[in-house]
Each structure stands twice: as structure tokens, then as C-alpha cells.
Amino acid sequence: MSDKSEYFIVRDQNIYEVVIGLEVHAQVTSNSKLFSSSSTKFGAEPNTQVSLVDAAFPGMLPVINEFCVKQAIKTGIGLKAKINNKSVFDRKNYFYADLPQGYQISQYKYPIVGEGNVTLDMPNGQKKIGIERLHLEQDAGKSIHDIDPNSTLVDLNRSGVALMEIVSKPDLRSPDEVNAFIKKLRSIMRYLGTCDGNMQEGSLRADVNVSVRKKGSKDLGTRCEIKNVNSIKFMQMAIAYEANRQVDLIEEGKKIDQETRLFDTKKNETRSMRSKEDAHDYRYFPDPDLLPLEIDDEYINKIKLEIPELPDEKKKRFIDKFNLTSYEATILVSDIETSKYFEEVIKDSDVKLSTNWITGELFALLNEKGLDISDSPISSKNLSKLINFIKDGTISGKIAKTIFEIMAEKDEDPEKIINEKGLKQESNPEELEKLIDQILNDNRDKVTEYKSGKDKLFGFFVGQAMKVSGGKANPKLLNEILKTKLIK
Amino acid sequence: MSEIPSLTLYELIKNIKEKKISSNEAAKSFIDRAERSKKLNTYVTDNFENCLKLSKQFDNRPNFDLKLPGIPIAVKDLFCTTDVRTTAGSNILNNFIPTYESTVTQNIWNEGGILLGKLNCDEFAMGSSNETSFFGNVQNPISKDLVPGGSSGGSSAALAANLTPITIGTDTGGSIRQPASFTGTVGLKPTYGSCSRYGIVAFASSLDQAGPMSKDVKDCSILLEVISSFDKKDSTSIDFKRNNYSKELTNNIKGLKIGIPKEYRIDGMPDEIEKLWQKGIEYAKECGAEIIDISLPHTSYALPTYYIVAPAEASSNLARYDGVKYGFRSSGENLIDMYEKTRSEGFGEEVKRRIMIGTYVLSSGYYDAYYLKAQKVRQLIKKDFDDAYNKVDAILTPSTPSSAFKIGEKSSDPVSMYLNDIFTVPVNLAGLPGISIPAGTDKNNYPLGLQIIGKPFDEQTVLNIAYSMEEKINYKNNICDWWIK
Numbered sequence: 001m002s003d004k005s006e007y008f009i010v011r012d013q014n015i016y017e018v019v020i021g022l023e024v025h026a027q028v029t030s031n032s033k034l035f036s037s038s039s040t041k042f043g044a045e046p047n048t049q050v051s052l053v054d055a056a057f058p059g060m061l062p063v064i065n066e067f068c069v070k071q072a073i074k075t076g077i078g079l080k081a082k083i084n085n086k087s088v089f090d091r092k093n094y095f096y097a098d099l100p101q102g103y104q105i106s107q108y109k110y111p112i113v114g115e116g117n118v119t120l121d122m123p124n125g126q127k128k129i130g131i132e133r134l135h136l137e138q139d140a141g142k143s144i145h146d147i148d149p150n151s152t153l154v155d156l157n158r159s160g161v162a163l164m165e166i167v168s169k170p171d172l173r174s175p176d177e178v179n180a181f182i183k184k185l186r187s188i189m190r191y192l193g194t195c196d197g198n199m200q201e202g203s204l205r206a207d208v209n210v211s212v213r214k215k216g217s218k219d220l221g222t223r224c225e226i227k228n229v230n231s232i233k234f235m236q237m238a239i240a241y242e243a244n245r246q247v248d249l250i251e252e253g254k255k256i257d258q259e260t261r262l263f264d265t266k267k268n269e270t271r272s273m274r275s276k277e278d279a280h281d282y283r284y285f286p287d288p289d290l291l292p293l294e295i296d297d298e299y300i301n302k303i304k305l306e307i308p309e310l311p312d313e314k315k316k317r318f319i320d321k322f323n324l325t326s327y328e329a330t331i332l333v334s335d336i337e338t339s340k341y342f343e344e345v346i347k348d349s350d351v352k353l354s355t356n357w358i359t360g361e362l363f364a365l366l367n368e369k370g371l372d373i374s375d376s377p378i379s380s381k382n383l384s385k386l387i388n389f390i391k392d393g394t395i396s397g398k399i400a401k402t403i404f405e406i407m408a409e410k411d412e413d414p415e416k417i418i419n420e421k422g423l424k425q426e427s428n429p430e431e432l433e434k435l436i437d438q439i440l441n442d443n444r445d446k447v448t449e450y451k452s453g454k455d456k457l458f459g460f461f462v463g464q465a466m467k468v469s470g471g472k473a474n475p476k477l478l479n480e481i482l483k484t485k486l487i488k
Numbered sequence: 489m490s491e492i493p494s495l496t497l498y499e500l501i502k503n504i505k506e507k508k509i510s511s512n513e514a515a516k517s518f519i520d521r522a523e524r525s526k527k528l529n530t531y532v533t534d535n536f537e538n539c540l541k542l543s544k545q546f547d548n549r550p551n552f553d554l555k556l557p558g559i560p561i562a563v564k565d566l567f568c569t570t571d572v573r574t575t576a577g578s579n580i581l582n583n584f585i586p587t588y589e590s591t592v593t594q595n596i597w598n599e600g601g602i603l604l605g606k607l608n609c610d611e612f613a614m615g616s617s618n619e620t621s622f623f624g625n626v627q628n629p630i631s632k633d634l635v636p637g638g639s640s641g642g643s644s645a646a647l648a649a650n651l652t653p654i655t656i657g658t659d660t661g662g663s664i665r666q667p668a669s670f671t672g673t674v675g676l677k678p679t680y681g682s683c684s685r686y687g688i689v690a691f692a693s694s695l696d697q698a699g700p701m702s703k704d705v706k707d708c709s710i711l712l713e714v715i716s717s718f719d720k721k722d723s724t725s726i727d728f729k730r731n732n733y734s735k736e737l738t739n740n741i742k743g744l745k746i747g748i749p750k751e752y753r754i755d756g757m758p759d760e761i762e763k764l765w766q767k768g769i770e771y772a773k774e775c776g777a778e779i780i781d782i783s784l785p786h787t788s789y790a791l792p793t794y795y796i797v798a799p800a801e802a803s804s805n806l807a808r809y810d811g812v813k814y815g816f817r818s819s820g821e822n823l824i825d826m827y828e829k830t831r832s833e834g835f836g837e838e839v840k841r842r843i844m845i846g847t848y849v850l851s852s853g854y855y856d857a858y859y860l861k862a863q864k865v866r867q868l869i870k871k872d873f874d875d876a877y878n879k880v881d882a883i884l885t886p887s888t889p890s891s892a893f894k895i896g897e898k899s900s901d902p903v904s905m906y907l908n909d910i911f912t913v914p915v916n917l918a919g920l921p922g923i924s925i926p927a928g929t930d931k932n933n934y935p936l937g938l939q940i941i942g943k944p945f946d947e948q949t950v951l952n953i954a955y956s957m958e959e960k961i962n963y964k965n966n967i968c969d970w971w972i973k
Binding site for chain 1: 567568574576581584586587588590685686687688689690692693694720721722723724800801803804806807808810812813814823827847850851852855859
């Protein structure tokens with residue numbers, strides 16, 4: 001049905017392309033809410049982080065949190081987008097128990113950030129995905145239906161927390177691209193420190209717009225919006241289900257209704273939530289409690305100076321400066337903490353060895369333990385030391401792996417481990433000579449065989465020497481001495 | 489002690505500073521009079537006990553450097569007051585006791601004012617006669633069964649009846665100036681952004697402004713000085729240099745140019761209003777002002793514009809009253825049923841009417857035709873004033889197209905009620921300062937007011953003209969205390 005790079009749905013003679021656009025809701029990293037000074041810390045007791053503004057008490061007024069505005073601008077810059085000098089906060093009116101004001105303060109016609117783009121690294125090359133806009137808005141509270149059998153409980157801790165809604169253009173064509181897009185977006189925001197991207201805590205969730213069309217068609221099909229999907233896996237499952245559902249309808253000669261759907265994660269299917277006719281009339285209008293947000297270029301330029309090197313630029317630098325392959329660089333920059341770790345290690349260590357050890361042993365270890373690199377049991381400093389011991393011949397690669405395993409248990413200085421366990425590589429020629437003499441002496445028959453032409457036995461002598469030395473013999477030196485001894 | 493309530497604020501402050509009257513004596517005399525004035529229905533909630541206590545505390549440790557030293561003051565029940573019930577004249581906030589204080593009232597307490605109680609008003613300040621209040625209509629002390637105007641009707645009535653030396657109201661379309669006009673008192677709506685809206689129950693956010701209501705212009709300037717302040721808690725508050733209004737108050741307005749807008753001569757305007765206006769023009773001339781005819785071409789669109797913008801904002805501002813978090817809650821089968829019952833029972837007819845209008849004009853398909861168009865017209869109305877102010881320093885108009893009417897006379901005809909705001913509404917739409925001062929009476933001896941409209945942030949000129957004209961007009965309310973027997 002699909003190869004590595006392309007995703008199509010095939011029915012008999014017909015090949016369908018899937019068109020996907022995302023509306024990503026990213027919680028702004030900020031200690032306080034968008035229009036109040038309440039804390040935004042996750043996991044607090046219900047209704048303990050609620051100000052009079054958040055609970056919409058009479059006469060309470062929103063006051064914009066400048067830090068959140070700055071975070072949105074930073075994100076906009078990270079998305080290579082236009083920052084609008086003037087944007088407007090609007091009220092989106094609807095009734096719900098967890099929406100205390102009876103409206104959500106959002107941005108409708110004039111968002112803070114305009115068009116931009118994100119570059120994806122796909123197996124068949126790079127692909128640019130357009131960004132339509134980014135706007136700031138308030139999150140709602142939470143309605144909890146499963147604690148009390150008779151009533152719905154409301155927790156307003158989340159009410160008023162700042163969200164960035166990032167809307168992509170309908171440029172995505174497969175679940176894999178959606179995966180890459182979300183990951184890239186998250187990576188950029190984590191580099192910028194504007195959103196922690198934690199999907200379990202709901203810091204990142206998305207509405208997914210899906211439509212299908214015959215391959216080659218230029219017109220967009222009727223789309224359905226799948227609301228509030230909170231993991232990449234569910235997004236991919238929902239898209240696959242929804243695209244196939246739509247194709248089936250077309251194949252049956254039926255019409256696709258534009259509607260809002262929900263993804264049932266247990267049944268792995270989408271189902272209708274409301275049709276276009278039932279869509280809310282949100283009665284957007286500019287919030288008269290807030291003035292238009294005016295941002296001058298000087299302010300934007302100042303923020304630009306605070307923008308760190310972003311994944312795309314970092315990747316290019318890693319390739320140019322350190323001679324990494326595109327694949328290695330992509331892996332090392334995908335997460336800002338990984339790239340930091342890498343750069344710390346290579347400060348004093350060989351780049352090639354460091355790359356191999358980080359992407360090999362360290363990643364395997366983290367994977368096995370289910371840890372983020374920021375919680376790595378082995379510090380960058382100690383890994384760097386270990387790599388230097390390999391490089392200068394103090395230990396062999398094999399011994400290094402043993403030491404690495406010890407370090408994984410407790411983050412100890414590899415030098416200490418080497419000394420304590422006597423793992424230092426034997427590189428003294430005299431000592432090696434003694435050791436070799438001993439082996440040759442104990443295996444005279446094999447020496448005779450070797451000298452009569454059985455070259456393969458060379459490996460046997462190396463093996464014996466290693467065994468006797470406990471793996472510590474310097475292999476290069478061992479080879480040299482052994483060769484001269486066997487010629488004699 | 490019996491004459492304390494009839495003193496002006498300025499006189500009362502003087503007496504308190506000279507220790508001729510104590511704060512406690514003043515409080516007692518106002519409370520005593522209020523107890524005998526229940527027929528007026530001015531108070532929704534009194535704070536008498538606490539007021540007596542606080543006035544005693546003031547007397548024990550007086551601070552005469554304050555601008556309102558130990559002065560008892562009643563305020564409109566739209567200002568949130570800590571630990572004192574705040575209803576906005578509505579059933580839906582019938583049981584609401586704030587834990588916080590509005591900036592405007594806080595400014596008053598900071599200067600030594602003491603809360604007497606909360607004054608009746610139209611529900612959510614929507615009304616021009618105080619008849620929409622859940623707590624019943626208010627009697628105008630001028631004459632029995634006469635409305636005191638609205639929405640700050642409790643405030644104007646309490647002031648005219650000498651139940652408070654001074655008071656504050658809020659003005660969205662005329663809610664300070666019209667009741668002032670109906671009761672022979674002074675009411676000022678400051679420039680939008682002068683007085684913080686923080687802690688004031690919102691009606692229409694882009695129009696609402698708090699302002700002083702007083703017995704004369706000097707008192708008005710003293711209170712404006714206290715309540716006008718920049719407030720970071722209100723994003724629409726403006727940080728401009730505020731005058732020492734009472735200190736800089738002068739009756740010398742020689743050479744000031746006062747505009748007379750021809751469009752305010754509306755069809756069907758009673759003769760006596762026209763005469764009052766003419767008289768006002770003569771007074772202004774006598775004061776040394778130069779009278780200039782001006783045009784405000786979009787005036788006739790102001791009222792329809794206002795009745796789109798204000799209900800639109802109100803429909804959204806009042807969405808928070810849903811019975812979930814505070815205030816009145818009716819029981820329902822489910823969430824939607826609870827909402828519907830709470831809001832049907834909690835809101836009165838006029839509020840519901842405006843919520844419906846506001847919801848309609850913001851609805852998709854109607855937004856462009858109503859709300860957006862109204863916003864454009866609002867800009868044109870603003871521009872009319874900008875253009876006029878290239879030629880004049882202030883504008884003189886009648887405050888209302890008629891004097892106070894009888895209770896019940898217009899309550900079944902909302903449009904004729906809305907017409908009351910015809911001269912005051914443009915001022916709110918343009919965000920300008922405007923004052924109403926008593927200037928004469930009609931054939932029934934009911935008071936009539938004149939309005940002076942100023943440039944943005946030029947409250948001083950507005951006050952000076954009013955002060956100067958007040959002297960010439962020399963209006964005296966003739967109230968016979970008919971309700972006290």
C-alpha cells in the first residue's frame with residue numbers, strides 16, 4: 001500500500017492521496033497564566049491555582065502577561081514566520097462549566113504570528129511544511145466526570161493558562177509526516193524553551209484535519225476535523241482510520257460531510273461529534289477589556305538576539321564542522337538536551353568516537369532504562385574521560401564497554417574504576433615481551449606448526465595473550481611483538 | 489446636627505477639619521436620615537453599623553491631611569466592596585459578597601472616606617429610570633412617583649435627598665449625567681481610561697466609566713481628584729498627568745470657545761429644553777465664553793450605534809453569570825437546564841432583552857451588518873468631535889431631551905426609554921468627558937440639566953465652565969422631604 005516515502009490508499013484502480021493539516025495547541029512555558037498571575041504548575045490540588053480573574057469574578061479584568069507574548073514571538077521566529085506588529089485579542093463566546101468567563105480570550109482575525117514554515121527530514125529528503133499562523137489564547141479548566149457519580153466536578157487550575165495555537169497549511173501527506181512534523185515542532189519549541197512538549201501532561205495536543213483526493217487532483221476534498229488528539233501514535237491511528245473511512249465513502253459513491261469527529265482510542269475509530277450545521281456560532285469580537293497588542297520591530301529584534309541556535313542550523317554546523325553524516329547529525333540535534341550532551345563530550349574528546357559512543361552505547365542504555373538524556377546515569381564529563389582513555393590507548397574498546405557498564409550503575413570517574421579494578425591496558429613492551437615469551441614457551445608445538453606455514457595460528461597466540469593479561473594487553477603492541485618473536 | 493446632611497462635601501470637610509463636626513456625628517446624621525427615608529428605596533445594602541465603628545476610629549485618630557477625612561459616602565451597587573454584598577441590582581448577584589475592592593472605591597477609602605452603603609441602580613446598569621432593578625424602583629426626592637433617572641438612580645436620589653454628601657456612579661450611555669439632570673444634581677463622566685474599571689461589575693467594557701456625583705461643581709472636582717488614577721489592573725486605564733482638579737478650579741473662562749452643535753436640535757424636542765439651552769448659551773456668554781456654531785454630522789447615528797455596541801459587549805460580559813461559581817443558582821436536570829433556569833430566573837426583562845440583541849448582532853451573518861458597521865460609525869462619531877475640537881474648547885448641549893418622568897410611564901416602551909440617552913450617548917462612544925449641571929426647571933418645577941462636553945483628558949476645562957456657569961445659574965433644589973412624615 002505504501003513504500004517508505006509515500007502514503008497512498010489504493011482501491012481497485014483508484015489511488016487516493018491523504019491531505020492533512022494540523023492545529024497544534026502548545027502550552028506556553030511560563031510560571032504564570034496569560035492574563036493573571038496564578039501559577040501554572042502541573043499536578044497541583046484542584047482549584048488551588050485560581051485567581052479571581054481565572055474564575056471570572058464580577059469586575060475582574062485580564063492583564064496580558066508580557067512573558068507569554070515574548071514566548072509566542074520567539075516561537076514565531078523559530079518557525080521562520082512573520083511577527084505581526086499589531087494583533088488583536090478576541091472573545092470566543094460559548095457556555096461550558098469549565099469556561100468561567102463564558103468566553104475564551106483568543107486571537108481570531110489578527111494573530112500575533114503569520115506565515116512561516118518547518119523543514120522535515122524524511123527518508124527521501126527534506127520537505128517544507130507551511131505554517132499558516134500562530135496565535136495566543138487561554139486554556140479552559142477541566143471538567144471531571146468520573147469522580148462523582150451524580151455531578152461533574154470542575155477544576156480551574158488550567159483555566160487561563162497560555163496556549164499557542166499553531167496552524168499548519170494542509171501540506172502533510174502521511175501519518176509519518178505528521179509524526180515528523182510534531183517531533184520537529186516540539187524540538188524547535190524545546191530549543192527555544194517556549195513549550196516543554198510534554199504530551200502526557202497535555203502541554204501539546206492537536207486537532208487533525210483530514211481529507212482525501214484522487215492522486216494528481218489539485219482540488220481539496222471535504223475535510224473532517226478530529227478534535228483534541230494527545231499523542232502522536234493516536235494521531236497516526238486516527239488519520240489512517242479517517243482517511244480509509246473517507247475513501248470507502250467515495251468508493252461507495254457517497255458524500256463526505258464536513259464535520260467534527262472524535263477519536264476513540266479504545267476502538268481505534270473516529271466518530272461524529274457534530275456536523276457543520278451544528279457548529280457553534282462563537283460570535284467572535286475584539287475583547288474590549290484589552291487593547292490591541294502592538295509590537296515594534298525594535299522589540300522583535302531584541303528578542304531575535306535571544307534566539308539560540310535551532311535544530312536546522314545546528315545540524316548544518318555539525319555536518320560542516322564535525323564531518324558527521326546527515327543521519328548522525330539529525331539524531332544528535334533532534335533533542336536539545338542530546339545536542340548539549342554531545343557538545344559537552346566533544347569539547348575534550350574525539351568527535352568520531354564520541355558520536356559512536358553516544359548514538360550507540362549511550363542511546364541503547366537510555367532506551368533500556370527509559371530515561372531522557374538529561375537524566376543520563378553517565379555524565380558527559382565521565383563519558384568524555386572514558387573516550388579519551390580509549391583514544392590514548394589506556395584501555396581497549398572492549399574494556400571500555402566493561403567500564404561503561406559499571407558507570408551505568410553509578411556515575412563514577414572511569415579513571416577511578418580503571419585503577420580500582422586494575423583494568424589499565426598493558427602497554428609496557430618489556431612486560432608484554434615477558435608475557436609472550438611465556439605463552440610461546442607453553443605452546444611450543446603450536447609455534448612449530450605456525451612456523452611451518454599455519455598462519456592462522458597467529459590469532460590463537462593473540463587470544464592466549466589477551467586471556468592471560470585479562471584483556472588488558474595493548475592489542476597493537478601485542479601484535480607487533482608477537483610478529484617479531486614468531487619470525488625469529 | 490440636623491443640618492449636617494444638607495452641607496456640601498466641601499463644607500462638611502471644612503467642619504470636620506475645624507473639629508466642629510466629628511466623623512461619627514456626620515455618619516450618625518446621614519444614617520438617621522436614611523432610616524427615615526426608606527420610602528425612597530435608595531439603599532440595597534447598608535453598611536451603617538460598620539460606618540459608625542469606622543467613623544469613631546477616625547475620630548480617635550484623625551488624619552486631616554486626607555482629601556475625604558472621615559466622610560461617610562454611599563456608592564452605587566455596581567462597585568465591588570470587600571465583605572459588603574454587591575448585587576448590581578440583579579437577582580443573579582443577590583447573595584454575592586466580594587472578597588475584593590474596586591480601585592475607585594479603594595481610592596476613596598484611602599483618602600479617608602467611609603462606606604455608608606450600596607445604592608440601588610438599574611440591573612447591571614441597564615436602564616434610564618432605575619425601574620429595572622431587582623430591588624424595586626427608586627423614588628425621586630423631587631416629587632412622589634417620579635423616576636430618579638438611571639442607571640445611577642439610587643445614587644442621584646440619595647444625593648438629592650441629602651442621604652450622602654457625595655456619591656459615585658457609572659456611566660455607559662448617560663447613567664451618571666441623566667440621573668443628575670433628573671434630580672437637580674451634578675454628575676461627571678470622565679474621559680474613558682481616567683477611572684479604573686477594576687472591580688466594577690461590567691456592562692459594556694468599551695463605554696463604562698465611573699464618575700463623581702455631587703451637589704455642586706466644586707464637590708465634583710474634589711471627588712474626581714480622588715477617584716481618577718492610573719491602574720495597571722485595568723488594561724484600558726490611561727497613564728496621563730491628572731490635575732489637582734479642585735485646586736485648579738476657576739470660574740474664569742474668558743475667551744474659551746464653546747461649540748453649539750446644530751444636530752442636537754432634534755425633532756420633537758420640548759420647547760422648554762430648547763429654551764433651557766438658549767438660556768445656557770446666554771449664561772456662557774455672560775461668563776465670557778465665545779459661542780461658536782458647530783456641526784457633529786453623525787449625531788443621529790449615535791443612539792442606534794450605542795444600542796448595538798453596548799448590548800454586544802454586555803451579552804458577552806454577562807455570560808459569566810451562569811450559576812456555576814457564585815451568585816444565584818437554580819437547580820436543573822443537567823448542566824444546560826441549570827444554565828437556562830439560572831439565567832431565566834436570575835436576570836430581569838431588560839437585561840435579557842439586551843443579551844438577546846447583543847447575541848443577535850454578533851451572530852455570524854449579522855456581525856458585518858450590525859457590529860462591524862456600528863464600530864465604523866463609532867469612529868465617525870469620534871471624528872466629528874475631533875474636528876469640532878479644532879475650533880472649540882468645549883461643547884454645550886442639553887443633558888436630556890426631557891425632565892424626569894413618572895414611574896411606569898415608559899417602562900413598557902423600551903425605545904422611548906432609550907431616547908433618553910440621545911444627548912449623552914455620543915460622549916460615551918467618543919470616550920469624552922461630560923458633565924451635567926442643573927440649569928433650570930420645567931413647567932412642573934422638575935429639574936433640567938445642561939451638559940458640557942470636553943476634549944479627552946480635559947476634565948479641568950469642563951469643570952471650570954460648569955463652575956462658572958453654576959454661579960450664574962444659581963440653581964437651588966426645592967425638596968420638601970415629602971417622604972419623611
